[in-house]
Amino acid sequence: EDGYRLWQRYDVIDAALPTATLKVVGRTETHNIIRDEFRRAFANRVGQSSGTLLVQKITPELQARFNLQADITAQLGDEGFILKRHGNDILITAKTDIGLLYGSYHLLRLVFIQQPLDSLSVLQNPKIQRRLLNHWDDLDRHTERGYAGESIFDWHRLPLDKDQRYYDYARANASIGINGMVPINVNANALMLTPMYLQKVKALADIVRPYGIKMYLSIKFSSPQQLDGLDTSDPLDPQVQKWWKHKAAEIYQLIPDFGGFLVKANSEGQPGPGDYGRTHAEGANMLATALKPYGGVVFWRAFVYANDPAKERSLQAYDEFVPLDGKFMDNVIVQVKNGPIDFQPREPFSPLFGATPETPLAMELQITQEYLGFSTHLAYLGTLFEEAMDADTHVKGPGSAVAKVVDGSLYNHKLTGIAGVANTGMQRNWTGHIFAQSNWYAFGRLAWDHTLSAKQIANEWIKQTLTVQPEAVRQVEAIMMPSREYVVEYMTPLGLHHLMDSGHHYGPGPWVDNLGRADWNPVYYHRADKQGIGLDRTASGTDAVSQYAPYWQQKFANPETTPKELLLWFHHLPWDYQLANGETLWNELVSYYYRGVDGVSDMQQRWQQVKPYIDANQFRQVEMALSIQQQEAQWWRDASVLYFQTISERPIPTGLPKPAGSLKEFQSRKFPYAPGQG
Ligand code: BDP
Numbered sequence: 001e002d003g004y005r006l007w008q009r010y011d012v013i014d015a016a017l018p019t020a021t022l023k024v025v026g027r028t029e030t031h032n033i034i035r036d037e038f039r040r041a042f043a044n045r046v047g048q049s050s051g052t053l054l055v056q057k058i059t060p061e062l063q064a065r066f067n068l069q070a071d072i073t074a075q076l077g078d079e080g081f082i083l084k085r086h087g088n089d090i091l092i093t094a095k096t097d098i099g100l101l102y103g104s105y106h107l108l109r110l111v112f113i114q115q116p117l118d119s120l121s122v123l124q125n126p127k128i129q130r131r132l133l134n135h136w137d138d139l140d141r142h143t144e145r146g147y148a149g150e151s152i153f154d155w156h157r158l159p160l161d162k163d164q165r166y167y168d169y170a171r172a173n174a175s176i177g178i179n180g181m182v183p184i185n186v187n188a189n190a191l192m193l194t195p196m197y198l199q200k201v202k203a204l205a206d207i208v209r210p211y212g213i214k215m216y217l218s219i220k221f222s223s224p225q226q227l228d229g230l231d232t233s234d235p236l237d238p239q240v241q242k243w244w245k246h247k248a249a250e251i252y253q254l255i256p257d258f259g260g261f262l263v264k265a266n267s268e269g270q271p272g273p274g275d276y277g278r279t280h281a282e283g284a285n286m287l288a289t290a291l292k293p294y295g296g297v298v299f300w301r302a303f304v305y306a307n308d309p310a311k312e313r314s315l316q317a318y319d320e321f322v323p324l325d326g327k328f329m330d331n332v333i334v335q336v337k338n339g340p341i342d343f344q345p346r347e348p349f350s351p352l353f354g355a356t357p358e359t360p361l362a363m364e365l366q367i368t369q370e371y372l373g374f375s376t377h378l379a380y381l382g383t384l385f386e387e388a389m390d391a392d393t394h395v396k397g398p399g400s401a402v403a404k405v406v407d408g409s410l411y412n413h414k415l416t417g418i419a420g421v422a423n424t425g426m427q428r429n430w431t432g433h434i435f436a437q438s439n440w441y442a443f444g445r446l447a448w449d450h451t452l453s454a455k456q457i458a459n460e461w462i463k464q465t466l467t468v469q470p471e472a473v474r475q476v477e478a479i480m481m482p483s484r485e486y487v488v489e490y491m492t493p494l495g496l497h498h499l500m501d502s503g504h505h506y507g508p509g510p511w512v513d514n515l516g517r518a519d520w521n522p523v524y525y526h527r528a529d530k531q532g533i534g535l536d537r538t539a540s541g542t543d544a545v546s547q548y549a550p551y552w553q554q555k556f557a558n559p560e561t562t563p564k565e566l567l568l569w570f571h572h573l574p575w576d577y578q579l580a581n582g583e584t585l586w587n588e589l590v591s592y593y594y595r596g597v598d599g600v601s602d603m604q605q606r607w608q609q610v611k612p613y614i615d616a617n618q619f620r621q622v623e624m625a626l627s628i629q630q631q632e633a634q635w636w637r638d639a640s641v642l643y644f645q646t647i648s649e650r651p652i653p654t655g656l657p658k659p660a661g662s663l664k665e666f667q668s669r670k671f672p673y674a675p676g677q678g
Contacts (some may be wrong), residue, residue, distance in 0.1 A: 001615035003429025004124060006172050006437050007038075012615075015111050017053060019090055029210035030097035034104045037171075041108055046532055047231050051088025053107075054112055058082075058093045058356050079179070079212070079277035080125035081108055085117060098179075098212035103422040105175040113463045117228055124449070127407045128299070130333075130417035131447035132180035132216065133173065134262065134364070135424070139189050139197075145505075145676045147375035148425025148432035153183050159203030160508035165205060169424070170211035176444025180214045181523035182419075186264035187678070188218040190226040193247055202254040209416045214259035216299070219262065221283065222271040223247075234276040235286035237664070244290040252294045258328040262335070262419075268537040280320065280357040281327035288329040299362060300328075302336045302352060305519065312535075312542035313519040314340040318351050326358035334361040335418050338388035338402075340544070341525075343371055343421075344497040346487040348556075348566050349388060351547035353402045354395030354410065362417030363388070368441045368652045369423065370505055372487050372597040374675065375432025376628045377565065378603060379487045383440035389450045394551035403450040405431065418447045431554050433625050434618055437465060438480065455481060472613035478601045486603070488565070488597025490633040491640075495534070495569035498525040499640065504674035507632070508639040511667060526568070528647045530584070534568030545570060573647045587653040589644070593637040600626070639666035 001009065017038065024035050034055055056062060058073055066086045076082065081094040081103030092103040106124065110117060136144040137151035152165055173181070183204060184192055191197055203216035224230040224243040233240055240310035251258050265272025265283055270443030284300040291298065305316040319336060328334070334356070339347025343366040353361060365385055388404040396410060404410040404507050406418055420443040423431045431437050438461045444458045458480045490509070492499055499522045503507030513523040529536050538557050545556040555561045559571045560580075567573070577585040604626050604663040611619055638659035641652070643666075652658055 001617050003434050003437070003618065003621070004168075006430060007461055008172065008175065009465065010041040010108075010112065011043070011218055012466060013112050013464070015042070015114070016112060017042040017047045017648055018107075018117050019047050019049055019051040019053040019088065020136060021046075021051075022053045023055070025054070026097070028097050028101075030101050030212075031055075033171075033174075033210055034101055037104060037108065041111075043499060045367070049088040051090065053090045053092070055104060056153040057097070057100065058100065061595065062093055064090065066093075069095075073515045075123060075125070077125040078229070079177075080123065081106065083110075083120050083122040085120040090120060091115065094634050096209075101174055101212060102177060105465070107498045108175075109460065109464070112576055113460050114468060126177055126179075127403075128418050128447055129408075129414075130259070131178050131444070132179050132182060132219075132259075132299075132417065132419045133367075133422040133424075134182045134186065134419045135185070135422045136185045137183060138185050139191060143425060143676060144187060144678050145366075145370040145421070146423070146425050147368065147675050148423060148426060148430060148436070149427040152424050152426055152430075153204070153386045155197065155200055158200035161613070162203060166207045166495045170208040170213055172430075172440075173208075173213055173444065174211040176441055177448035178444045180213050180216055180259050181208065182216045182218055182262045184218050186218050186262060186269070187270060188220040188264070190220040192217055193219065193223055193251075194227060195250070198251060198254055200505065205255045209257065214257055216259040216262055217251075218262045218264070219287070220271065221273070221275075222263050232276065233271065235273050235278050235283045235439055236276070241286055241289065244287060248290040248294065256294075257613070260293065260294055260298055260331075263287065264300040264301045264303065264665050266306075267301065270306075279324060279327070281324045281332075284332045284334075284468065285329045288331045291369060292329070292331055293383055295331075297331045297333060297415065297417075299335045299419065301364070302334050302361075303342070303364075307517045307519070309518060312537070312544060313524075314537065314544050315542060316540045318355060318547045321352060321359075322355050324359070327483065328359050330415065333360045333362045333415050333570075335364050335417070337364045337366075341497060342456070344494050345372055346384075346485070346495070346565060347497065348569060349391035349393065350401050351393075351544075353391075353405045354393035354400055354549070355412055358419075359407065359531040360411075360413040360415045361405055362419060364419045364421065365443060366421040367423045367443050368421050369439075369675070369677075370435065371491075371500060371631065372484065373491075373629065374506065375436050376385040376422070376625050377487060377632065378433065378435045378479070378622070378626060378629060379439075379484045380435060380442070380458060381452075381458050381484060382446070382455060383484050385442060385446050386454040389446065395548040399552075400549075407450065411654075420444075420447070431619070434465070434622055435480070435483075439463075441465075466615075466618065467610065467613040469613040473608045474612040475606045479606050483597060483603060486596045486599030486633070488596070489592045490636045493596070494564065495566040495591035496526055496599075497569065498522055501669075501671070502675045504671055506671050506674040508636045508643075508666070510640055510643050527572055528644055530647065530649075531649075532573045532577065533589070533644065534572040535570075536572040541572065563598065574648060586648050586650045590641055590653055597630075597633045597637050600630045604630060634660070639663065642666065 060181040081099045141150040190586035222233045302317045340350045408416040499510040642663040
């Protein structure tokens with residue numbers, strides 16, 4: 001098993017079509033995909049019962065025959081589906097072809113995770129409307145923060161070379177409900193909007209369309225100047241507005257169901273409306289006006305932070321966007337990273353969630369493991385995504401979860417979205433680590449239904465990807481569920497963050513203090529000094545706590561009521577500060593670093609135990625990656641502990657072995673060829 005088939009390893013699992021025959025009514029491309037999918041899944045493995053598996057769009061006859069009440073079918077949305085057993089027959093029905101496809105994938109999932117289908121009765125609609133992968137892939141196939149080889153999009157050979165990988169990519173995404181893609185980097189390239197490249201984009205759009213996937217593009221705000229020599233890209237300039245209107249018309253001519261634009265503006269050197277003294281709303285609305293006649297939307301990113309010594313970084317997105325609430329057009333959605341800084345192993349939820357009642361917010365999660373060990377560390381992110389979704393903002397009292405902001409229910413928004421920064425690449429197994437596939441899978445499943453638990457999703461993924469043997473499933477769950485926490489512990493425990501080495505972000509660099517901007521330096525975030533460690537974000541510090549609802553303001557104001565895992569995010573505390581368990585902060589910090597490394601050893605042991613139940617090639621790949629992770633977890637631990645010890649001047653708590661190696665050696669390590677650099 002080389003991993004190419006992801007969670008679609010049908011033939012190795014002992015399962016049969018649950019009925020004797022299959023009937024797919026219809027002849028569109030999507031119907032053919034459904035037929036093909038069942039053929040792949042079951043080949044000649046036909047069920048015992050005499051019934052039929054019927055895949056057909058809803059009709060009054062079907063409703064009567066399968067006893068579907070009108071109030072049930074009325075709940076079906078455009079992408080939703082119903083699965084219903086009646087006697088020996090099974091029905092997959094929906095209002096649209098895509099609904100049928102999603103229903104088919106759901107039935108296949110149930111079969112392959114070995115759920116009984118005797119009393120099958122399912123109705124599902126996605127809870128979030130636009131569920132996108134954001135690829136940070138460049139036109140030359142380099143992938144920013146990509147750790148699985150070069151980009152899967154071969155722009156040079158498109159549009160004529162329609163690589164099989166594109167179809168397999170679309171299948172995998174459709175099987176977990178992803179319905180949109182942005183194939184290129186938010187650090188955009190204006191060339192993408194030239195006629196030559198738009199032909200290539202059209203070819204891709206045509207391939208993914210029958211799988212229910214819409215094409216979106218990252219755009220460069222300065223495109224009018226770069227591509228056609230306009231004097232300005234000022235969003236209030238009529239020539240610029242006209243340019244974007246023409247561009248939108250050209251795109252929709254080629255791709256009638258084009259989804260819209262994704263924009264990184266005035267952030268980390270990207271051009272934007274701020275270059276002309278205009279607001280993010282003015283910039284977004286100019287693009288939204290151009291897309292509006294065709295039903296397109298603008299995903300406008302809130303990941304902005306200026307080089308402002310007077311304002312701590314985590315405050316900036318909120319201060320920039322909250323005053324603009326109500327100023328965006330109704331086809332703009334503001335895309336917010338889950339935390340206020342930047343995809344760290346753990347962050348509190350971004351205070352923007354819930355703070356803009358008039359503006360729909362999409363959540364951006366990072367599937368690729370830029371800050372969680374690249375693709376050599378096993379870190380199941382289902383738990384991180386779940387934590388980000390379930391965080392209760394308390395903006396409208398208890399029960400105001402981030403997920404309710406994102407699914408539109410908290411403030412009644414129709415336009416809803418979620419984006420995951422993809423971890424795909426040309427490696428045979430797509431993601432560079434077999435377990436990194438589970439993060440792609442978990443993103444899709446949670447985007448479809450955020451009430452699913454990370455544990456349930458892990459269980460589904462294991463059974464489809466690795467093994468259905470019950471004891472082995474249990475062991476692998478015990479590897480996956482705490483795995484992200486281990487990374488937090490050996491990299492950034494107790495609320496520490498942004499301690500990685502410069503540029504490539506590979507390995508520890510808590511000592512780094514010499515970068516061009518203060519807020520790029522790890523020392524800016526940990527603030528360790530003779531007295532203690534942590535960033536004081538309370539009223540006596542940067543006052544970031546004031547951006548949260550009163551409930552959280554109170555909790556975060558006091559170290560005793562701040563969740564322990566966020567302690568040093570919000571507080572600068574003395575090294576000898578006493579924690580609830582009686583330990584000093586220093587001792588606890590160090591023991592967390594050790595605990596994380598022990599976690600990796602635990603994963604290694606459990607992996608050895610499941611060997612008999614895992615394909616040999618899969619087994620070996622993961623075994624080797626775990627040995628790299630073990631080494632690197634120790635590197636993170638020893639480098640961090642040694643560095644902080646030079647400041648705390650306190651001993652390693654008794655019972656723990658001394659860190660191996662010297663701080664000087666750790667500090668001198670260089671990685672000019674680390675993958676995925678920006
Ligand atoms: C940072 C990445 C950088 C991205 C940026 C973004 O290091 O490569 O361009 O996020 O999201 O985390 O725009």
